[in-house]
Amino acid sequence: MNVRLSYVLGLLSAVAVSSLPLNGVTAQEAVERRVNELLGQMTLEEKVGQLNLVSHGPPLRWEDISEGKAGAVLNFNNAEDVARAQALVQQSRLKIPLLYGLDVLHGFRTQFPLPLGEAAAFNRRISFLASEWAAKEASYVGVNWTFAPMADLSRDSRWGRIVEGFGEDPYLGSVLTAARVEGFRKGGLAAATKHFAGYGAPQGGRDYDTTYIPRAEMYDTYLPSFRAAAEAGSASFMAAFNALNGEPSTANAWLLTDVLRKQWGFDGFVTSDWVGIGELVNHGVAADGAEAARKAILAGVDMDMMGQLYIRHLPDEVRAGRVPESVIDESVRRILRTKMRLGLFEQPAIDPKRTDANFPSKEARQAAREVARETLVLLQNKDDLLPVKSGTRSIAVIGPLADAPQDQMGPHAARGHKEDSVTMLQGIRQRAQSAGITVNHAPACDLMCRSTEQLSAAIEAAKKADLVIAVFGEPQELSGEAASRAYLDLSGKQKEVLEALADTGKPIALVVIGGRPQVLNSLVERIPSILMAWYPGTEGGNAVADVLFGDFNPSGKLPLTWPRATGQLPMYYNRLPSSRPTLPNNRFTLQYIDEAITPLYPFGWGLSYTQFAYSDATIGQKQLDAGQMLDVSVNVTNKGSRAGQEVVQLYTRDPVASRSRPLRQLKAFEKISLNPGETKRVSLRVPVESLGFHLDDGSYVVEAGAIQVFVGGSSLAGQVGEVEIVKTISLPPDERRASASTSVVQ
Ligand code: BGC
Numbered sequence: 205m206n207v208r209l210s211y212v213l214g215l216l217s218a219v220a221v222s223s224l225p226l227n228g229v230t231a232q233e234a235v236e237r238r239v240n241e242l243l244g245q246m247t248l249e250e251k252v253g254q255l256n257l258v259s260h261g262p263p264l265r266w267e268d269i270s271e272g273k274a275g276a277v278l279n280f281n282n283a284e285d286v287a288r289a290q291a292l293v294q295q296s297r298l299k300i301p302l303l304y305g306l307d308v309l310h311g312f313r314t315q316f317p318l319p320l321g322e323a324a325a326f327n328r329r330i331s332f333l334a335s336e337w338a339a340k341e342a343s344y345v346g347v348n349w350t351f352a353p354m355a356d357l358s359r360d361s362r363w364g365r366i367v368e369g370f371g372e373d374p375y376l377g378s379v380l381t382a383a384r385v386e387g388f389r390k391g392g393l394a395a396a397t398k399h400f401a402g403y404g405a406p407q408g409g410r411d412y413d414t415t416y417i418p419r420a421e422m423y424d425t426y427l428p429s430f431r432a433a434a435e436a437g438s439a440s441f442m443a444a445f446n447a448l449n450g451e452p453s454t455a456n457a458w459l460l461t462d463v464l465r466k467q468w469g470f471d472g473f474v475t476s477d478w479v480g481i482g483e484l485v486n487h488g489v490a491a492d493g494a495e496a497a498r499k500a501i502l503a504g505v506d507m508d509m510m511g512q513l514y515i516r517h518l519p520d521e522v523r524a525g526r527v528p529e530s531v532i533d534e535s536v537r538r539i540l541r542t543k544m545r546l547g548l549f550e551q552p553a554i555d556p557k558r559t560d561a562n563f564p565s566k567e568a569r570q571a572a573r574e575v576a577r578e579t580l581v582l583l584q585n586k587d588d589l590l591p592v593k594s595g596t597r598s599i600a601v602i603g604p605l606a607d608a609p610q611d612q613m614g615p616h617a618a619r620g621h622k623e624d625s626v627t628m629l630q631g632i633r634q635r636a637q638s639a640g641i642t643v644n645h646a647p648a649c650d651l652m653c654r655s656t657e658q659l660s661a662a663i664e665a666a667k668k669a670d671l672v673i674a675v676f677g678e679p680q681e682l683s684g685e686a687a688s689r690a691y692l693d694l695s696g697k698q699k700e701v702l703e704a705l706a707d708t709g710k711p712i713a714l715v716v717i718g719g720r721p722q723v724l725n726s727l728v729e730r731i732p733s734i735l736m737a738w739y740p741g742t743e744g745g746n747a748v749a750d751v752l753f754g755d756f757n758p759s760g761k762l763p764l765t766w767p768r769a770t771g772q773l774p775m776y777y778n779r780l781p782s783s784r785p786t787l788p789n790n791r792f793t794l795q796y797i798d799e800a801i802t803p804l805y806p807f808g809w810g811l812s813y814t815q816f817a818y819s820d821a822t823i824g825q826k827q828l829d830a831g832q833m834l835d836v837s838v839n840v841t842n843k844g845s846r847a848g849q850e851v852v853q854l855y856t857r858d859p860v861a862s863r864s865r866p867l868r869q870l871k872a873f874e875k876i877s878l879n880p881g882e883t884k885r886v887s888l889r890v891p892v893e894s895l896g897f898h899l900d901d902g903s904y905v906v907e908a909g910a911i912q913v914f915v916g917g918s919s920l921a922g923q924v925g926e927v928e929i930v931k932t933i934s935l936p937p938d939e940r941r942a943s944a945s946t947s948v949v950q
Contacts (some may be wrong), residue, residue, distance in 0.1 A: 218479070234517035239540045243533060245298060249273075251536045252518045254300065255501075258511045260285065263417045269302065270295040273515060275539055276303035276349070276475075277505065281619055286346030289558035300540070301526060301548035307616050308350040308393060309368060310334065312341035313573050314564035314742050315613040315620040317579045318719060319354065321738025323370040323380055323763035324810070325578035327875050331380045332387035334575045339391025339486045341563050342618070346554045348546065350393045353384040355429040356401075359776040360510065361764065362409025366688030367615065367719030367739070369404060371763030372807065374425050375870045378432035385436040394546055397433035399444030399477060401459055402426055406446060410771065411688045414447045422448075423898035427463065427757055430912040434470045439542050441474045443505050445483065452487040454480045455496075460504030467902055467937040473538035475507035476500060482511045493517055498527055506535035560619055569743055576740040576747030581760035582811040586732035589711050591754025591813060592671060596641055600669035602627050602662045602705060603676045604647045605717045612717060614739025616682030624742050628675050628715060631745025635753050648705075651679045655697030659704060666705050671751065672712040673729075674705060680739065683719030692770045693723045706730040715748055721766040721804075728804065736760070757813045759849035759875070761918065766805040771798075777807035777919040780865040808853050808870070814844030814880070818852075820913055821924035830933045836869075836892040837916050838925065842878035854888040855914040855921055856895060861907050865897065867928075868914055868921075876948055886948050888915070893935060902937030 214434055229237075243251070254275035258264045268274045269292035280286055286304055310316045310467045325331070335353075342350065354368040357377050370377040385395045404421065406413035417426060430441070441464065444453040453459055454476050464470045481500045482493060490496035497513040498521050508514040521527040543549065564572065582590070592599070605611060607626035648662035649655060653676075666672045676698045682689065682775070693699065705712055706727075713733040716722055717740075724734070735758070740747055750756035765775045782794040786801050795801045817840070824835030827849040836854055852875075855868040872888040896906030908931050916923040 214316065234802070235541055236546045237543055239537050240832040242298065242300070242540055243536055246536070248519050248529065248532070250298060251532050252515055254536050255507050255518070255532070256512070256515045256540050257305070257507045258512075259510055263510075263512065265707075266292060269293055272296045272298060272300070274302065275300070276305055278305035278351075278509070280304040280347060281306055281345065282560075283345040283554050283558040284556045287554050289551040290553050299902065301543055301551065303349040303394070303543065303548075304347050305349040305351060305396070306342060306347045306618060307352065308338050308342045308347065308618050309352045309354070309616045309621060310614070311338045311572070311618060311741060312347070312563070313560040313619045313621065313624070314341060314568040315617050315625075316572050316575050316741045318367045318614040318739045319369055319577040320371055320719060320763060321740065322395045322575065324581050324736070324738070324760035325575070326376065326761050326763075326873055327578055328379055328383045329430045330575050330578050331383035332390070332783070333571055335384045335387025336391040337386045337568055337571050339569070341560060343392030345558050345560055348392065348394060349439070350388055350395060351396045351398060352388065353381050353395060353397055353433065354399065355381045355397050355433055356399055356444075357426055357429060358404035360405065360409040360774040361692060361720035361767070362689055362773055363404065363406060364411060364682075364684050364689065364719065366404070366764070367683050370429065372765060373763065373778065373870050374428040375431035375874070376763055382436035385438045389437060394439035394542065395433065396440040396442045396475060397430060397438040398442035400430055400441045400453060400464070400474070401444060402448040402453065403444035403446050409688050411686050412445055412661065416449055419900040419902075420898045427758060431468055432842065434464070439471070439472045443473070443474055443476050443480060445477050445480055447487055448836055452484055452489055452887060452925035454505055455489055455499040455503045456485055463902065465504065467940065471538065472542050473506040473535065474504055476505050476509045476511065476682070478509055479511045481505065481508050481513050492769045493915040493923040494521060497521065501527060501535065502532060506538050507878050540713060562727035564624055564671060564742055572741055573743035573746050573750070577750050577756045579738055579740065579760050580747065580751050581736040581762055581809075582751075582758040583734040583736055583766070583805050583809070584728070584732070585811055588813075589733040590713055590735070590752060592622030592641075592752055593852050596670045598642045598644070598669045599632065599636055600662075600665040600672045601632055601643055601645045602648050602666060602674045604649060604651045604653065604678065605677055606645060606673075606675035607647070608651060608679070612740055612744040613742065613852050614680055614719065615687075620742070626743055626745035628745045631747070632752065634661050635749040639753070648701045649697060653698045653701065656697050656701060659701055662701070663704060663708060666710050669710060672705055672708075672710050673715060674702060674712055675715045675717060676702065677722060678715045678718030678720070683739070690770070691723075692721065692724070692767070699725065699727065702727055707711055713752065721764070723770055724804065725769065736762075746814045748849050754813060754846070757846055757848040758810065759812060759851065759852045761808050761810040762805055763807070765803045765807045766809075768804045769799045772799065772803070775803055776870050778869050780864045806919045808851070810851075810918070812848040813848065814842050814846045814848040814877070815850075816917055817841045817843050818916055823913060823925045826927050827930050828892045828927055829930050830892060832892050834892065834895065834913065834927055835887065836913055836915060837885055837887045838924070839883050839885050840876060840878065841883040842880055845878045845880050847877065849875055850917055852886045852888065853916060853918065853921055854890065855919065856890070857912040857914070858895070858907065859912055860909055861897070868919060870919070871895070874948060884948050892929065893933065895929065896933065904935040904939070906933040908932045
């Protein structure tokens, strides 16, 4: 199925299709006819108005809407404003409905975990569920377009926006990005997949800095999740701020036209990011606003977010013959087509009295808790300190983030209210009470942990307790957009506080809150149990308590590599081999002289309260040709005494190829549940057509020869065998490849 068709079919389930005639005319043809009829009635100014995206508050003049000078608006988050705008649309000459855009990333009123945490669930259903809920709440008050998902892969945790994406793996990212697009659509939001492209690899991890990525590497690593979004029916894309190999994404015809439209067949529209078109002047590729507008539209940016440059300059650019009117027409077509597919022309006016006051509902809370607990990653658990033992009588909950209702929602919390949050302290206290355990809380320091005036009270509380649950990490302010960090150590005096707590000799479980791995240094030796909780959202406290007390067995796996030191970054598991693989006693091999070469915790890592054993791996067919599947089956057994979930992961490596290939690459995964003593046989199937690599022109090659196969519970999985590709397969850039499939045999 090509992208266009899957997009239309995908949307048909969500839109008002009653207006689409059926008599021998496909839905797609009917939309195109309607688009062209409408376009034929539009003045040049009205056309350019459709390309204008303005934010609520200044600079939006409400009259712009009735005068046909805005095609979409953003930062609308309540029904009253949407109703007012809709009424103004009715006063405009052509009554073309608006898109109401908002950054609905991980919830609207009910906050779900940030996407990086969500990725740790390694669970398509969970990503779909979270996005569907976010969309249901947002669309209830009239929002119909979200600036999400963020499909930017990143290998560098210094970059604050790593929290908004799915981590470092292109396959995991593709699966989850597609699930998010579909979940948003099911809940009533059109997606704007962002930031196209390469934004997650800025030099030095500095937000807004430049990116150099060879084209083949773009295709192999940075573009697959965007392609997955297009195939899942993302209505739109957002161009990125960064320059890619010297060409700003906002004026990058290769990205926006050659790849997105010609190779992938995408026929929705592209918006710029916030004043991204004007920033072409800062990039030094345009002398002024007029040139910036011209370069952006000619490259394929259809909508100008907040720049007002299209509306100001494009009519003159057309009249002067510098921009053909046909280019404007094509951009307008893309926007009108999208609005029609979304059913906006048929949509009744919204009731302005609708509010989000009744959110979060009981069901939304349940979903938020279900999602959050799947995202928690148990990094270490020495001597099985967790879950909390039955004989425990008192717990000291220490740390400012234990009771930080705003911070646990994380950045980009849309209409999140901190009053809705169940904090870690509340969740733990409530659960402890039911078991007759007393809980004392001491923050130990302020949120940024600059002062330790309150440390002695915390030490006293710790000394009196049977168990210390310390909640530390990254306050929300340190994560997200414009929050690049040069040091990933626990900020302020947190390390000092945790060392002092460890000095008490009390057993400590550390819950880390934050948008990226924190450098833990010697705390790893001093603190037996560490649970990564990301920004767990509204129900975070209940979800964390569920896991700490063993009511839910942790099953999250790291969607990125956790470094030992900031200086190791960028660091990722699917790296190329070195000419000199690490030999511990040979300095002239791959290593640091002042730090280990290995990460602290590898990609795909995460413990459970039970243990899983892998056995009897078999590979179906050992000789593979085009159209066939690499078929691997393995038994997974729960060896412990608790039920649990395991993420079965399949990696491959092409050991000898015409160019150096990664040491391993995730190709399939399946999350399974196992009762104590139970064994399941899991089948993971990978199409041969995804075992190769791209060339710079976007074509794809699977070279004849051996492919090694690894299966296990993390990226350290052991090798289970080898297959042989019998002859080289070449695919053109626009060929859609099937994706992995998995199954579980009881
Ligand atoms: C961000 C986008 C966001 C937009 C609108 C920009 O600063 O880069 O990701 O969607 O603002 O809020």
